[in-house]
Amino acid sequence: MGIELDIRPIKDWLPQQDNPLLIAGPCSLETEEQTLETAHQLAKDKRVFVFRGGVWKPRTRPGSFEGVGAIGLKWLQQVKKETGLPVGTEVANAQHTEEALNAGLDVLWIGARSTASPFVVQEIADVVKGTDAVVMVKNPVNPDVQLWMGALERLNQAGIKNLVGIHRGFTPFRETHYRNYPNWKTFIELRRLLPNLPVICDPSHIAGKREYLFEVSQKAFDMGMEGLMIESHRDPSCALSDKEQQLTPADLGLLLDKLVIRQSSSSNKQFENKLELLRSRIDALDSELMEVLSSRMEIAREIGRYKKENNVTALQINRWTELMNKRISLGEKLSLNKTFVQILFQLIHEDSVRMQTEIMDED
Ligand SMILES: O=C(O)C(=O)C[C@]1(C(=O)O)C=C[C@@H](O)C=C1
Numbered sequence: 609m610g611i612e613l614d615i616r617p618i619k620d621w622l623p624q625q626d627n628p629l630l631i632a633g634p635c636s637l638e639t640e641e642q643t644l645e646t647a648h649q650l651a652k653d654k655r656v657f658v659f660r661g662g663v664w665k666p667r668t669r670p671g672s673f674e675g676v677g678a679i680g681l682k683w684l685q686q687v688k689k690e691t692g693l694p695v696g697t698e699v700a701n702a703q704h705t706e707e708a709l710n711a712g713l714d715v716l717w718i719g720a721r722s723t724a725s726p727f728v729v730q731e732i733a734d735v736v737k738g739t740d741a742v743v744m745v746k747n748p749v750n751p752d753v754q755l756w757m758g759a760l761e762r763l764n765q766a767g768i769k770n771l772v773g774i775h776r777g778f779t780p781f782r783e784t785h786y787r788n789y790p791n792w793k794t795f796i797e798l799r800r801l802l803p804n805l806p807v808i809c810d811p812s813h814i815a816g817k818r819e820y821l822f823e824v825s826q827k828a829f830d831m832g833m834e835g836l837m838i839e840s841h842r843d844p845s846c847a848l849s850d851k852e853q854q855l856t857p858a859d860l861g862l863l864l865d866k867l868v869i870r871q872s873s874s875s876n877k878q879f880e881n882k883l884e885l886l887r888s889r890i891d892a893l894d895s896e897l898m899e900v901l902s903s904r905m906e907i908a909r910e911i912g913r914y915k916k917e918n919n920v921t922a923l924q925i926n927r928w929t930e931l932m933n934k935r936i937s938l939g940e941k942l943s944l945n946k947t948f949v950q951i952l953f954q955l956i957h958e959d960s961v962r963m964q965t966e967i968m969d970e971d
Pocket residue numbers: 908911912922923924925927928931956957960961964
């Protein structure tokens with residue numbers, strides 16, 4: 609079951625927010641003029657509720673633009689004064705956090721590399737303790753839901769109730785056309801564990817390229833996320849960081865026009881009735897599936913006992929390879945996803961071998 613953290617809904621700290629929560633602004637603040645011009649253009653689109661801008665930029669390797677530093681906080685104050693938009697930036701240590709709080713920033717967020725370090729998160733939590741700061745926590749670079757949760761818990765234990773999770777994708781472990789791999793199942797697990805935590809998506813860091821922003825953003829809404837943090841620059845071609853993933857405010861408007869925003873439920877009675885009917889069919893099929901699995905495991909146990917009597921190994925690689933190939937081709941005929949079939953049978957086989965070795969090692 610999920611854990612109940614004491615988290616306030618977005619509406620409590622941002623009453624003007626309308627579904628979804630949209631946070632937009634440049635990857636990095638570069639000049640006061642670039643900051644203000646981008647902010648004024650974004651403020652015209654009433655769907656943007658918070659202006660973001662990176663001031664301290666964590667870069668993988670030295671030598672790239674590392675942000676303008678604390679002077680950027682003054683530009684953010686100016687944005688707030690001129691546009692009325694709440695403003696936010698990323699903080700990566702205690703000093704950033706103190707400076708951002710002193711500058712009256714409305715939103716702070718912890719980046720993926722910082723979330724991966726419990727020491728850094730605790731250092732930030734110690735500074736925000738006792739304030740009513742809004743703190744957003746990006747997922748750690750590796751798909752470790754416990755580490756992500758741990759960061760949120762540390763902040764909550766410091767009394768921070770205005771919490772939001774940000775899904776920005778994970779360092780890819782295999783070739784992908786995205787910059788960071790969107791491991792949606794980690795989000796599903798986080799939602800199961802912390803059902804009352806609002807979670808938004810950062811399509812810019814997942815996509816890495818403008819052309820994929822729409823599909824990632826739409827998927828986030830299909831999954832039930834509450835908003836987006838998306839990078840927007842008045843002229844991305846001149847941006848000092850992440851040129852290829854930023855949109856002009858006008859292009860952001862076009863992207864928002866196309867997105868379908870979904871609700872977690874519907875008040876349509878007919879829809880509810882039909883859904884219930886279909887769910888009861890799924891329940892019945894799942895029971896059948898479990899019965900079939902249980903019978904299969906019983907046979908695997910019988911084989912295990914038989915192998916033990918005859919001193920034969922549990923793992924039979926030729927049979928396993930042949931079985932997997934057959935299941936994949938049957939799966940294709942039944943319109944089942946190949947990776948799904950592979951993972952499913954890997955799990956079944958793994959457990960079958962585990963049971964057989966246990967039988968073999970029994971006295
Ligand atoms: O065919 C066997 O020898 C089994 O024990 C069954 C089974 C399976 O679960 O399908 C289990 C272990 C082997 O590596 C191969 C297949």
